[in-house]
Amino acid sequence: MFHPLRVSEVEPLTDDAVAVTLAVPPELREAFRHTPGQHIALRRRTERGEEIRRTYSICAPAGPDPALRVGIRLVEGGEFSTYALKELAVGDTVEVMEPTGRFVLEPRAGYFAAIVGGSGITPVLSIAATLLIREPTARFCLVRSDRTVASTMFLEEVADLKDRFPDRFQLVTVVSREERQAGLPSGRLDRERLTGLLPALLPVADIDGWFLCGPLGLVSGAERALRGLGVERGRIHQEIFHVDETPSAAAAPAARGARAAADSTLTATLAGRSGTWPVREGESLLETVLHSRADAPYACKGGVCGTCRAFLVSGEVTMDRNFALEPEETDAGYVLACQSHPATAEVELDFDR
Known part of the structure; x- marks a missing residue:
């Protein structure tokens, strides 16, 4: 079900990304109470009368008074993301679907890790923040990949987690398109690199849950690396943030039946x-x-x-x-x-x- 919500803040994150906060009235607080990692769908109608829906993950920590804050990155040719970055303003009204999604972590004691790329940080930010706030013994390792430092979303929020929980939050940052004077060498986080990198960072076998989020290539490579390192399939959770429009070999049909039927x-x-x-x-x-x-x-x-x-x-x-x-x-x-x-x-x- 969609509800009209007022935009209370539009905050620039990078040159091509914003964080949008939506005000939730008291009578809808239960409807918009979310589990860390869930997303919402936003809907608008264009001047041509066409309906556009897009899903964006909630980046705010989960709590009794739900804060609906989402990160939106500009997609080339994307009608909603272009509207959000260039037109959406405080006071505007957006139709919003109640939270959904199964890429979630109910806060519990344990050691968790995430591998994210680009805007894939959005749901993981909510997952990590909620976990660290609610569970005093929980630990979290975030491995994130971005094109450049300037294109990195939620830099301040992640840095705040590192400052607040220095003994329980580990951050590893890799950029793919610029050289850095400190930290890991630049380059993509593919299967081969992650296979060598992850065991040097943390005890892979002791991680209670892995959360992979971002473009298809990064998520697929990370899953293959983890499986090669002996991680059980049930401990790996993934969410894809971008795929090509044309189905590829990586998107082999998940079929229940062999062929299309006429007159069904x-x-x-x-x-x-x-x-x-x-x-x-x-x-x-x-x-x-x-x-x-x-x-x-x-x-x-x-x-x-x-x-x-x-x-x-x-x-x-x-x-x-x-x-x-x-x-x-x-x-x-x-x-x-x-x-x-x-x-x-x-x-x-x-x-x-």
């Missing part, structure tokens, strides 16, 4: 109500639902955010790509409605599970 019908349950509709040729199951149910949950429509996750009750589907669901979720029967097409004559989805 979809039955879907959403917010306690069910309906059955014919699936038009070439459209996704999300698009089928949206013809009759404008409240169907979605944000990116690119298989990245996971907002449209639904349980496959019956039938089979094929997914064009999947960057949001963990293997255990697809094994349990969940699919991304925005990427799913029917592979049987009848398909049933449940968005409420």
Whole structure:
């Protein structure tokens, strides 16, 4: 569900990024209470009447009085990010969906680590800050990669964590496009480099949870490095912040079924109500639902955010790509409605599970 929220602050972070804070009225505090790592979808209508939705992770620590602060980086050709950087101002109203997402860490004792690239710092900032504030024995190691120091988002916030928790927060920074006089040599954090770097930084086997966030290449390389170092799949959590528009070998279809089916019908349950509709040729199951149910949950429509996750009750589907669901979720029967097409004559989805 979307709610109109007032913009209370727009803070420049870099030349191409801002932090936007949204005021949450008392009657909506419960609705916008978030778990560290979750995201919100923002919606606006253009002058042409088109609806644009984009998801942005909450960077503020989680607490009883939810602070909705998100980081937005300019994307070339991005309609919402261009609007946010060039037009959005204090006092404006933005439609905001309630927090969602499973790239989260409920604060608990332990030793945790994150590998992030670029704007992938956003959800991890909330995760790390909330953990360190709430759990006096917890430890956190942040390995972050950025193009340059000037392009690094949330420099002050990360430095503050280092000052407040010097014995429990470890920061390792790598830049890929400029030389530095101190610290690690510049260059990309790929699989080979991380395989050598991580064991020198921390006891890899003792880390209770790894959080990988950023572009597809960095996240994929980091996961392969960790798996090669013996880390169990269940301890690795990941969220992709950017993928190419064209599916690639890295985005092999996560299929439940082998081929598309013609003349299919979809039955879907959403917010306690069910309906059955014919699936038009070439459209996704999300698009089928949206013809009759404008409240169907979605944000990116690119298989990245996971907002449209639904349980496959019956039938089979094929997914064009999947960057949001963990293997255990697809094994349990969940699919991304925005990427799913029917592979049987009848398909049933449940968005409420």
